[in-house]
Amino acid sequence: MVTDEADPLRVVTRTAAGKPLERGARTLPRTLERDTELATAQAALDAVIGRSAAQAAIPAECCGGLLAFTGPAGGGKTTLLNEVRRRAAERECTGLFAKGVEQEQSLAFHVVRQLFQPLLASYSESERREALGDWYGIVGPCVGLCPPATEGAAPDPQGVRDGLDWIVTHVAVQRGPLVLAVDDLHWADAESVAWLTSFARRVEELPVLVVVAYRPDELGEESAEFTDMVERHRVRPLDLAPLSPSAVADLLRVGLDAEADDDFCQEAWLVTGGNPFETVELVAKVGDRRLAPVRENAHALRDIAAETWGGGLVDRLHELGQAAIRLSWAVAVLGSEATPCLAASLAALGQAEFTQAADVLRAERILTYGPTLEFAHPLIATAIYRAIPNPTRVALHGKAAWELVEAGQGAAAAARHLLETQPEGDTWAAEQLHEAAREYLRRGAPEAARRCLSRALCEPPPAELRATVLYELGSPALMQDPTTTANHLRAALEEPDLPSALRQSVVIRLMRALAYCDRLTEASDVATREAGRATDSRMRLRMFMEHFMVAGITSHSREVPVLSRRLAQLTRRLSGRNLTERYLFGLRAWNAMVRGEPAETAVQYAERALGSEGMRWTDEEWGFEVPSLVALTFLYCDRPQRAEELYTGAIAEYEHQGWRGMHLALGYTLLGYIRFRTGRLTDAEDFVRAGLQLAERLGPAGVHAQWYALAGLIEILIARGESAAAEELAVSRRFGKPFPSVVTLPDVQTAHGELLLARGLVKEAAEELTEVGHRLDLRGMRNPAWCPWLPHLALASRGTEPARALDLARDALRRAERFGTATAVGQALRVLARVTEGPEGIALLRRAVTVLETAPSSYERASALVELGTALRRAGRFAEAAGPLYRGVDLAGRCGAGGVAAQARDELVAAGLSPRRLDLAPHESP
Numbered sequence: 001m002v003t004d005e006a007d008p009l010r011v012v013t014r015t016a017a018g019k020p021l022e023r024g025a026r027t028l029p030r031t032l033e034r035d036t037e038l039a040t041a042q043a044a045l046d047a048v049i050g051r052s053a054a055q056a057a058i059p060a061e062c063c064g065g066l067l068a069f070t071g072p073a074g075g076g077k078t079t080l081l082n083e084v085r086r087r088a089a090e091r092e093c094t095g096l097f098a099k100g101v102e103q104e105q106s107l108a109f110h111v112v113r114q115l116f117q118p119l120l121a122s123y124s125e126s127e128r129r130e131a132l133g134d135w136y137g138i139v140g141p142c143v144g145l146c147p148p149a150t151e152g153a154a155p156d157p158q159g160v161r162d163g164l165d166w167i168v169t170h171v172a173v174q175r176g177p178l179v180l181a182v183d184d185l186h187w188a189d190a191e192s193v194a195w196l197t198s199f200a201r202r203v204e205e206l207p208v209l210v211v212v213a214y215r216p217d218e219l220g221e222e223s224a225e226f227t228d229m230v231e232r233h234r235v236r237p238l239d240l241a242p243l244s245p246s247a248v249a250d251l252l253r254v255g256l257d258a259e260a261d262d263d264f265c266q267e268a269w270l271v272t273g274g275n276p277f278e279t280v281e282l283v284a285k286v287g288d289r290r291l292a293p294v295r296e297n298a299h300a301l302r303d304i305a306a307e308t309w310g311g312g313l314v315d316r317l318h319e320l321g322q323a324a325i326r327l328s329w330a331v332a333v334l335g336s337e338a339t340p341c342l343a344a345s346l347a348a349l350g351q352a353e354f355t356q357a358a359d360v361l362r363a364e365r366i367l368t369y370g371p372t373l374e375f376a377h378p379l380i381a382t383a384i385y386r387a388i389p390n391p392t393r394v395a396l397h398g399k400a401a402w403e404l405v406e407a408g409q410g411a412a413a414a415a416r417h418l419l420e421t422q423p424e425g426d427t428w429a430a431e432q433l434h435e436a437a438r439e440y441l442r443r444g445a446p447e448a449a450r451r452c453l454s455r456a457l458c459e460p461p462p463a464e465l466r467a468t469v470l471y472e473l474g475s476p477a478l479m480q481d482p483t484t485t486a487n488h489l490r491a492a493l494e495e496p497d498l499p500s501a502l503r504q505s506v507v508i509r510l511m512r513a514l515a516y517c518d519r520l521t522e523a524s525d526v527a528t529r530e531a532g533r534a535t536d537s538r539m540r541l542r543m544f545m546e547h548f549m550v551a552g553i554t555s556h557s558r559e560v561p562v563l564s565r566r567l568a569q570l571t572r573r574l575s576g577r578n579l580t581e582r583y584l585f586g587l588r589a590w591n592a593m594v595r596g597e598p599a600e601t602a603v604q605y606a607e608r609a610l611g612s613e614g615m616r617w618t619d620e621e622w623g624f625e626v627p628s629l630v631a632l633t634f635l636y637c638d639r640p641q642r643a644e645e646l647y648t649g650a651i652a653e654y655e656h657q658g659w660r661g662m663h664l665a666l667g668y669t670l671l672g673y674i675r676f677r678t679g680r681l682t683d684a685e686d687f688v689r690a691g692l693q694l695a696e697r698l699g700p701a702g703v704h705a706q707w708y709a710l711a712g713l714i715e716i717l718i719a720r721g722e723s724a725a726a727e728e729l730a731v732s733r734r735f736g737k738p739f740p741s742v743v744t745l746p747d748v749q750t751a752h753g754e755l756l757l758a759r760g761l762v763k764e765a766a767e768e769l770t771e772v773g774h775r776l777d778l779r780g781m782r783n784p785a786w787c788p789w790l791p792h793l794a795l796a797s798r799g800t801e802p803a804r805a806l807d808l809a810r811d812a813l814r815r816a817e818r819f820g821t822a823t824a825v826g827q828a829l830r831v832l833a834r835v836t837e838g839p840e841g842i843a844l845l846r847r848a849v850t851v852l853e854t855a856p857s858s859y860e861r862a863s864a865l866v867e868l869g870t871a872l873r874r875a876g877r878f879a880e881a882a883g884p885l886y887r888g889v890d891l892a893g894r895c896g897a898g899g900v901a902a903q904a905r906d907e908l909v910a911a912g913l914s915p916r917r918l919d920l921a922p923h924e925s926p
Contacts, residue, residue, distance in 0.1 A: 032247045032276075034080060037238045041067055041084045041211070044235070048177045048209040049091055064203040068230045069213040071240035073379050074277030077213035080240070081183050084211050088179040093209075094119075094171060096180045100187030101335045102382055105220070107416045108445035109142040110336075111182060111192035116143040116167055131170055132163075138658035139163035141443045142191075148442030153618040155658025156477070158698060160444035161195045162660050168199065169206060177207040184378060185214035190222035191445050197226040198697065242274025252293060255283040260293035267298035271305045277377055281308045284365065313366075313380060314387045320364065323349055323357040328366065331373045332385040333396045337413065338373040342403055346396060397421050401432065411435035415452050423458045430461035434469055444658065446477040467495040467502060474509045476620070482516040489513060503530075504539055505621070508546050512623075515550040515742075523550050524559060542580050544570070548587055549625060553743050561780040564591050576608050583626045585609035590629035596783035596819045599637040606633045617650040618657045624650070632670070632745060636786045638821040640678045640856050647671045665694035665705040670745065673712045677823075679858030681720050681896035688713045707744050710735050711751035719859060721899015723758040730755055747772065747787045754792055762796045769793040784812045785824035791831035798835045805835040823860060826852035830864050833871070842871045849884070859900075862891035866904045878911045889915065 047063040067084070069077045085095055098114030120128055120143060128145060129136050138155045140146040142164075148154070155163075172178040182188065182196065196210070203210050212230075216237075219227055230237055243251075249265035272278040285304045291297050306312030317325055330347035331338040344354040361367040366384075368374050375381040388396070398421045401414035415436035418429050433456035440449035453473045461469055470492035474485045489510035493503065507530045514523035527547035534540045548563050571588040574581040586609035593602040609615070615627040627650065635643035651667040654660065672687025692709035695702035710733055717726035730736070730752070739749045749772050756765035772789040776782070784790050794808035809832040816828035829848035833841045845868040852861045865888030872881035889904035905915040 032250065033243055034076065034240070037069065037080055037240070038083065040235060040238060041080070042087065044209050044211075045084070045087060045091060045093070045179075048179070048207050049093065050177075050207070064206045064208040065210070065235065066200050066203055066230065066233050067209065067211045067235060068233075068237040069211075069240060070216050070237045072217070072275070073215060074275045074377070075240045075242070076276040077215075077240060078183055079276065081181055081211060081213045085179065085181055088177075088209070091177070093177045093179045094175045096171075096178065097183075098181075098188075098192075099183035100185055100189070102187045102378065103333070103385060103420075104335045104416060105187055105189050106419055106448065106451060107412070108189055108191045108440055108443065108448035111188040112142060112164060112195060113144050114336075115180065115182070116164070117145070119171065120145055120167075131174075132167065134656060135163040135166050138444070139167060141439075142445070143167075148439055150442075153620055153657045153659065154442045154477070155444040156661040156663075157191070157194065157444050157446065158664075159658030159660040160191075161198050163658065164195050165199055165202075168208060172206050172208050177209070179209045179211065181211045183213050185212045185226070186216075186218040186220070186223060187378075188223070190220075190447060193222050193226055197229060200226070201229060243269075243276055243279060244274065245269040248272065248274060248279050251279055251283055252286075255280075256287055256293055258293055261295045261298075263295040264293045264298045264301075267301050271301045277379065278305060278308055281305075281365070308379075313383050316364070317366070317384065317387075320360050321357070323347075323353045324360050327354065327357040327373075328361060328384050329388050329392070329396060331367065331375065332381055332388065333393065333400055333417070335381075336372060336374075337400075337404065337409070339371070340373065342400075342407065343373050345403055346400055394421050398429075401429070405432065410439065412439045412448075415455075419451065419455050423455075423460070426459060427462050427465075430456045430459040430465060430469075433459070434461070434465060434472075437472065441475070441477060446475075449475075449477075463495065463497075467492045467498055467506075470495070471502060471506050471509070474506070474513060476509070476512070482513045486510060486513040486517060486519075500536065500539070504542060507543065511546050511550050515553075520551065523547075538578070538580060541584070545580055545584050545587065548584075548591075552587060552591065553625060558778055564595065564780060567591060571605065576611060579622065582609050582611055582615075583622065586615070586626040586630040586633075589633045593633045593636050593819075594781045594783055594786055596785075596815050599819055599821050602633050603637050603639065606630050606637075614649075617653045617663070618659055624663060628666070628670070632786075635674055635677055636783070636821075638823050638856055640674055644671065644674050647674060660694070661698055662695065662702055662705045665691050665698070665702060666708060667691070668694060669705065669709045669712055672716075673745065676712065676716050676719070676859075678856050679860065679862070679895040679897075681716055681859060683896075685713065685716050685720070685896075688716060704740065704742065704744075706733070707740050707748050711744055711746045711748040714751050714755055715746055718754060718758050719899075720897055721902060723755075723899075726755055727759060745786075747776075747789070749775075750787055750789045750792065753789065753796075757792060757796050762799060766793060766796040769796060782815055783819050783824070784815050784828060785819055785821060788812075788827065790815070791828060794831055794835055802835065806832075809835050822851050822855035823857055826855055826860055826864060830860075830867060833867065839875075842868070842875065845871055858891055858895040859897050862888050862895060862897055862900050864888075866892065866900050866907070869904065870907050873907050873911045878913070881907070881911055882913055885911070885913070 044065045044067055069080050071077055088095055096115045098111040104110050138159055141148040142160055200210050248269040252260040252265050282305050307316045326347040330343045362369050365376050397417040401417040404413045411432045414432050418433055433452045437449040437452035453469055456469050470488045474489040489506050492506045511523045511526055527543050531540045531543040548567055551560050551563055567588055571584055576582050585605045589602045589605035609630050617624045617627050631643045631646035654664045654667055668687050669691030672684045676684035688709055695705035695709055714726045753765045753768035769789045769792050790812040794805045798805035813828040813832050816824035826848045829844050833844035848864045849868055852864050865884040869881045869885030885904050885908050889901050892901035908915045
């Protein structure tokens with residue numbers, strides 16, 4: 001008896017002459033003592049298909065699932081995985097399969113490529129493009145359909161994961177139920193595991209069954225999130241137990257076609273520990289040696305079993321000759337790249353020697369032979385790889401890298417081997433690693449790129465390449481640790497004869513990295529020093545632009561007033577002839593707005609920043625920050641339609657380029673905030689919640705975007721009259737101190753103060769808002785339209801310090817009138833009215849209503865109307881109160897402001913009026 005090399009429990013009978021039957025004549029697999037696991041797998045298959053084999057005519061709702069088989073090496077995981085695949089094929093499911101390889105974990109998307117490339121390669125080019133649509137250029141490079149684009153922004157990892165989700169969804173919908181199987185997940189590359197983890201969380205939404213097999217004791221850190229998710233799944237991992245003594249005896253008797261002695265069978269069980277792979281291999285070796293299965297021969301089993309792997313396998317390999325040894329080493333090093341041609345070349349074997357060695361290794365059940373050479377079991381591959389003497393192994397990896405490049409496989413394929421070599425100052429190796437890093441970045445695999453660049457730096461590269469490698473290690477896509485990134489960039493600046501253009505790029509990245517580290521003084525010093533040494537006026541201008549942007553987006557920088565004055569003087573002389581000047585116009589627009597200069601000034605500079613060409617949101621050199629500030633300037637200047645137009649374009653550009661991480665999260669959040677500022681509260685909540693969801697799926701990388709979304713959502717919920725929900729959100733997400741040092745929109749500390757005020761914690765709210773005011777006033781940021789800390793502080797002070805509240809509200813009105821928008825002035829009048837008693841307060845509310853009639857926000861109008869009606873009703877002027885209250889309740893209902901609508905209805909009842917039965921479903925504001 002022999003076994004199928006890919007399936008150790010697949011029993012294969014022999015002919016009378018003792019030779020194995022041909023592959024097509026093999027029997028069906030006998031999966032021993034796995035009834036529970038198979039029943040669970042069958043139930044999962046029935047669910048994903050929507051019907052069971054017993055009730056094939058009765059359709060049911062399809063439900064995806066996740067199955068995990070776990071256990072030690074040789075425990076039968078592959079056997080079960082293959083049996084599930086066989087049963088799925090019988091049920092006409094589409095199957096995708098991949099397996100992790102120990103030596104190929106550094107090869108980004110290796111498992112993903114195995115899964116999808118065979119399927120997509122079966123499509124014609126036109127079919128692929130039609131099926132993938134806009135995703136073609138995003139996922140095509142990582143699954144091997146096309147080379148990475150050399151122009152335009154590279155996709156981010158989340159964009160690639162979303163694209164892979166799209167492929168699975170498309171296949172499942174177009175081709176019916178899908179079974180996606182991954183063997184040896186513990187050896188899968190980090191990028192593939194990250195995608196599988198994110199996809200498996202929503203697998204039940206699709207007719208997809210994900211089946212994985214892994215060794216729990218060999219899982220790496222990158223797999224922890226996946227296994228945690230599996231542990232929480234409704235079907236927990238199915239851990240495979242060893243075979244019982246009776247199962248081992250059964251395998252012996254059936255495989256040897258003889259009545260094996262009980263003592264012989266018991267010794268076989270003790271020797272193998274019930275490990276299925278070891279047991280089947282032992283049976284095969286006993287059969288090959290014609291060893292009678294009797295008690296007297298039991299002592300020989302231990303020596304026979306030792307040949308399966310480890311030292312015994314290595315000793316057996318040495319008995320097969322040098323050609324067999326060299327070929328096995330070559331295959332161990334090459335892994336899945338072991339085509340006969342490459343393996344023969346790496347082993348330095350001629351055609352005849354190669355054929356003979358391959359036949360010997362196949363006969364010894366060490367190798368299998370197909371389009372590529374593979375070991376019969378991963379345990380054999382591991383044993384042989386680890387037995388290669390270290391100097392020889394390193395040399396083979398270096399030669400494999402060269403062979404792969406010569407064969408046209410590309411730098412990324414070679415990099416996997418170069419990572420296993422020792423640094424020797426090899427220029428060719430450094431160049432290949434550098435090129436591989438660029439390929440990986442274009443594929444959306446920044447971690448793989450960082451590994452390649454770090455290794456290239458150790459080579460070390462020649463002087464002319466070293467600065468470029470250091471600069472690319474400072475790429476925002478690779479910025480795991482801003483401090484380390486800053487160190488790389490500082491080292492790049494110290495390189496001699498640094499080209500001027502590269503130096504400028506290094507300085508810009510260094511300043512941004514220092515800003516992320518909250519090291520603003522250092523960032524400012526870098527900008528000042530570089531501007532002073534620059535001989536090119538354009539470079540000095542760019543340095544100032546970057547300096548101002550870093551300082552301007554950081555909420556604690558005190559140098560902004562000085563920089564603001566310089567920016568105002570500078571922009572008066574510029575014409576907007578290049579991008580630097582237009583970006584300076586954009587910063588001037590934002591600065592004018594936050595300082596509370598007249599809105600017309602801010603709008604004028606915002607339009608000049610856009611010019612006739614607009615601004616790109618995915619330009620990696622210039623960043624997305626200034627286009628964002630320009631769009632938000634329009635919003636706060638009562639031009640929300642212009643702001644929404646820009647942000648809608650930004651989202652479309654992000655999605656087209658595969659930027660579906662932090663950028664897209666911020667895009668949805670700020671588009672929602674624009675809707676909030678126009679009074680479409682229901683739409684606003686939906687968009688901001690979508691932004692929060694996008695940010696949270698990024699983990700730590702999305703923290704900055706989470707602050708934006710949480711602050712915006714809290715303001716929206718308070719406006720909707722759902723303060724309890726806002727409080728619950730804040731508690732569940734730990735929304736509070738310490739707040740981020742960068743500027744957020746809305747300001748997170750102000751939103752927190754507003755929440756405290758809504759909860760009735762006026763003292764705590766006043767303290768929080770006072771801190772905000774001190775921080776922003778020192779920076780000259782005095783516009784209550786973008787950060788309303790001042791009117792909120794007035795409301796927080798009115799119960800305990802009415803005189804102070806009145807002074808604060810009047811100051812807020814003066815600032816708003818200087819800025820000059822209807823929204824800002826109307827809001828300030830409302831607050832001043834609330835801290836002013838008697839007829840004067842009513843008069844202020846009438847003014848607020850009149851001003852807000854021209855404002856873009858239906859919510860602000862509704863609030864002012866209801867407050868006016870309330871004041872009139874409480875003054876006993878019921879007839880006058882009716883009009884504002886009826887208008888207010890109608891408008892509040894249509895914009896989704898449930899709290900304002902409820903207040904208006906209560907006031908109507910209190911006035912003896914009948915509140916009309918209204919359709920309070922949200923509509924577009926009039």
